[in-house]
Amino acid sequence: MSRLPFTLEATAPDSRARAGRFRTRHNEVLTPTFMPVGTHASVRTQRREDLLECDAQVLLANTYHLLLRPGVEIFEKFGGIHGFMNWPRSVLTDSGGFQIFSLPGSRTMSEDGAEFRSYVDQTTIVLSPERSIATQKVIGSDIMMALDQCVPSTVEHGVARAAMELTHRWARRSLEARGDSEQALFGIVQGACYDDLRIESARAITQMPFEGFAIGGLAVGESIGQRDDCTAVVTEHLPHDRPRYLMGVGTPRDLLEAVHRGVDMFDCILPTSLAKQGVVFTSIGRRSLKRAAYWDREGPLDPSCTCYTCRTYAIAYLVHLRRTWDTQGWQLLALHNLHFYMHLMRSMRAHVVAGTWTEFYRTQREVLDARDSYGHKVVRVTKAERLANAMRRGRYEIVLNDGVARMRDTVSGETMHSVNDPAEEARSLYVEQSRLVERLEESDAPPLVVWDVGLGAATNAMATIHAVEAMDPERRKRRLVLVSFENDLDSLRLALRHPLWFRHLHHAAPHALLAKNQWLSASGAVDWLLMSGDFAARKFDAPAPDIIFFDPFSFKTDSDLWTLAAFRELADLCRHKHTELFTYTYSTQVRAAMLAAGFHVAKGRATGPKVETTIGLSPLAAERHGHELLGAEWLSRWQRSDAQVPLGASGDDAWRTAVEEHPQFRSDVSAAKESRAGSRSSHP
Numbered sequence: 001m002s003r004l005p006f007t008l009e010a011t012a013p014d015s016r017a018r019a020g021r022f023r024t025r026h027n028e029v030l031t032p033t034f035m036p037v038g039t040h041a042s043v044r045t046q047r048r049e050d051l052l053e054c055d056a057q058v059l060l061a062n063t064y065h066l067l068l069r070p071g072v073e074i075f076e077k078f079g080g081i082h083g084f085m086n087w088p089r090s091v092l093t094d095s096g097g098f099q100i101f102s103l104p105g106s107r108t109m110s111e112d113g114a115e116f117r118s119y120v121d122q123t124t125i126v127l128s129p130e131r132s133i134a135t136q137k138v139i140g141s142d143i144m145m146a147l148d149q150c151v152p153s154t155v156e157h158g159v160a161r162a163a164m165e166l167t168h169r170w171a172r173r174s175l176e177a178r179g180d181s182e183q184a185l186f187g188i189v190q191g192a193c194y195d196d197l198r199i200e201s202a203r204a205i206t207q208m209p210f211e212g213f214a215i216g217g218l219a220v221g222e223s224i225g226q227r228d229d230c231t232a233v234v235t236e237h238l239p240h241d242r243p244r245y246l247m248g249v250g251t252p253r254d255l256l257e258a259v260h261r262g263v264d265m266f267d268c269i270l271p272t273s274l275a276k277q278g279v280v281f282t283s284i285g286r287r288s289l290k291r292a293a294y295w296d297r298e299g300p301l302d303p304s305c306t307c308y309t310c311r312t313y314a315i316a317y318l319v320h321l322r323r324t325w326d327t328q329g330w331q332l333l334a335l336h337n338l339h340f341y342m343h344l345m346r347s348m349r350a351h352v353v354a355g356t357w358t359e360f361y362r363t364q365r366e367v368l369d370a371r372d373s374y375g376h377k378v379v380r381v382t383k384a385e386r387l388a389n390a391m392r393r394g395r396y397e398i399v400l401n402d403g404v405a406r407m408r409d410t411v412s413g414e415t416m417h418s419v420n421d422p423a424e425e426a427r428s429l430y431v432e433q434s435r436l437v438e439r440l441e442e443s444d445a446p447p448l449v450v451w452d453v454g455l456g457a458a459t460n461a462m463a464t465i466h467a468v469e470a471m472d473p474e475r476r477k478r479r480l481v482l483v484s485f486e487n488d489l490d491s492l493r494l495a496l497r498h499p500l501w502f503r504h505l506h507h508a509a510p511h512a513l514l515a516k517n518q519w520l521s522a523s524g525a526v527d528w529l530l531m532s533g534d535f536a537a538r539k540f541d542a543p544a545p546d547i548i549f550f551d552p553f554s555f556k557t558d559s560d561l562w563t564l565a566a567f568r569e570l571a572d573l574c575r576h577k578h579t580e581l582f583t584y585t586y587s588t589q590v591r592a593a594m595l596a597a598g599f600h601v602a603k604g605r606a607t608g609p610k611v612e613t614t615i616g617l618s619p620l621a622a623e624r625h626g627h628e629l630l631g632a633e634w635l636s637r638w639q640r641s642d643a644q645v646p647l648g649a650s651g652d653d654a655w656r657t658a659v660e661e662h663p664q665f666r667s668d669v670s671a672a673k674e675s676r677a678g679s680r681s682s683h684p
């Protein structure tokens with residue numbers, strides 16, 4: 001009889017992320033799963049119904065605390081923790097090892113167990129592996145944990161080894177003490193941050209007949225990078241057919257990284273403890289309600305959350321509850337945080353099952369790390385607030401730095417041209433590099449069509465118009481058709497309210513563009529058109545481009561514009577033209593997407609701290625150009641890179657072949673081959 005039948009349903013390609021399920025005596029548990037922490041047989045501030053509603057499948061309770069209070073007699077009387085707290089689903093009990101370790105000064109450790117003084121009634125208690133299991137049996141948890149010796153992850157090797165070896169001996173005693181109980185029992189891998197010890201411990205513990213394996217002793221002093229590495233080292237040595245549990249970890253970002261490394265189960269107090277401090281996790285990053293900026297904020301904590309708190313209350317109200325120390329504030333924020341955690345676990349599981357884990361992992365990494373996206377400029381002074389309001393419109397706000405004004409998207413937190421002077425970047429990267437002025441001097445040619453993707457505060461568009469107006473009219477032979485694409489004009493409207501900071505807008509053109517969607521220069525040299533709406537749809541309405549200034553927000557904000565599918569559509573629109581596309585990024589993933597879509601890709605000039613940017617060439621443009629194409633060296637770097645997959649591409653797509661066999665690399669290889677063949681034939 002298996003005490004915890006486990007089925008592995010799917011494993012993500014290019015990752016150890018897995019989806020599985022196991023059955024306890026109370027319910028089926030889908031993994032990866034997060035277990036809310038109910039230290040004292042209660043999850044702080046949360047009602048049983050709230051936990052059932054957010055789909056908690058397992059609660060974690062602490063043997064150490066429950067042994068001291070209410071004591072085993074109560075559990076005997078109520079038939080275990082399920083009867084006591086009227087909880088119908090699973091419970092996992094921690095062994096008490098971590099609590100003994102974290103108790104300051106008042107314990108003595110021996111081979112037999114840990115002796116400590118009760119914080120409840122000052123009596124002396126010995127917690128041995130046998131006592132821990134006996135207590136967990138009475139508590140009646142579905143999953144018990146073996147007692148371990150937990151040491152800070154930074155201790156020296158000898159100390160870590162001794163604790164690990166003791167943990168192994170205690171693991172054997174725990175299994176023996178379990179006897180024929182139906183309760184499942186997990187062994188714990190220790191070894192601090194030493195790879196050799198972790199591997200040795202994983203091997204030793206997995207020799208024993210546990211129903212699952214835990215990684216203990218993390219989240220106690222190591223760096224995040226060490227924790228991720230250590231997790232990966234251990235999961236590599238755990239069997240695939242049993243669940244893996246990373247104890248006491250962590251933030252949403254930690255969970256994502258650990259799932260990526262093959263962990264199935266988690267517990268952490270953060271969702272409730274941070275809620276007490278006014279910190280919430282959302283689909284757009286972490287938010288602290290202590291920030292002044294939130295005091296009058298309308299709308300929910302998280303626009304894409306469906307929890308009771310987000311459905312019912314505005315941020316401003318939740319801030320108010322906090323400020324008046326109403327416990328309901330803590331409760332509502334904790335409810336949201338738990339909901340967020342459970343939703344994240346379900347999403348991770350769904351992406352593993354659907355085979356879309358890698359892309360989900362990449363995008364979530366950025367989002368889960370993000371911090372409060374707005375509020376820097378707001379001070380709680382009426383005049384300052386008025387100014388701050390004047391600095392905002394819709395989702396945008398103006399950020400001033402060294403006298404240069406930039407636009408920030410408050411939803412994603414991203415600032416346009418964040419590292420460079422926007423006007424300088426517009427001139428160098430787009431106007432100069434595209435040789436726009438020279439191309440307007442070509443005679444007998446149709447109008448030059450320039451696409452300005454991401455109008456923003458019209459920095460690139462106005463740099464273009466200023467460059468044309470500075471030309472000698474005699475030399476100008478072609479008309480310029482400038483097509484700007486923008487799905488949210490608030491950025492331009494906001495900039496126009498602040499002419500002092502956005503000097504490039506001192507011109508009739510942007511006002512006319514906003515009023516009539518078009519501006520025609522008096523000389524007839526420039527026809528500026530506005531295509532409002534999503535670029536994805538509007539690009540089909542515009543005349544095919546000779547030059548593209550591809551300057552939208554990054555994929556964090558405008559993810560749809562950077563996908564393989566989007567570049568494929570774009571390449572198709574340019575197939576009959578000598579089109580050159582200029583963009584500020586030199587991301588490997590974006591370059592791969594462009595190559596896979598059929599563009600040739602060249603190195604663009606440096607800008608500010610960026611050593612390179614990127615130029616895309618249509619096949620016709622690739623026949624004649626003055627740019628340096630990416631070569632075999634880039635290709636081999638891409639092949640080793642962990643950012644290979646173009647955004648939105650699936651694993652079985654033809655993109656990989658399209659990149660590897662791209663003509664731009666073929667010519668490199670065949671040229672080299674030909675030269676080798678040539679040297680052989682001349683020296684037979």
Ligand SMILES: [Zn+2]
Pocket residue numbers: 301302305306307308309310311336337339
């Ligand atoms: Zn919510």
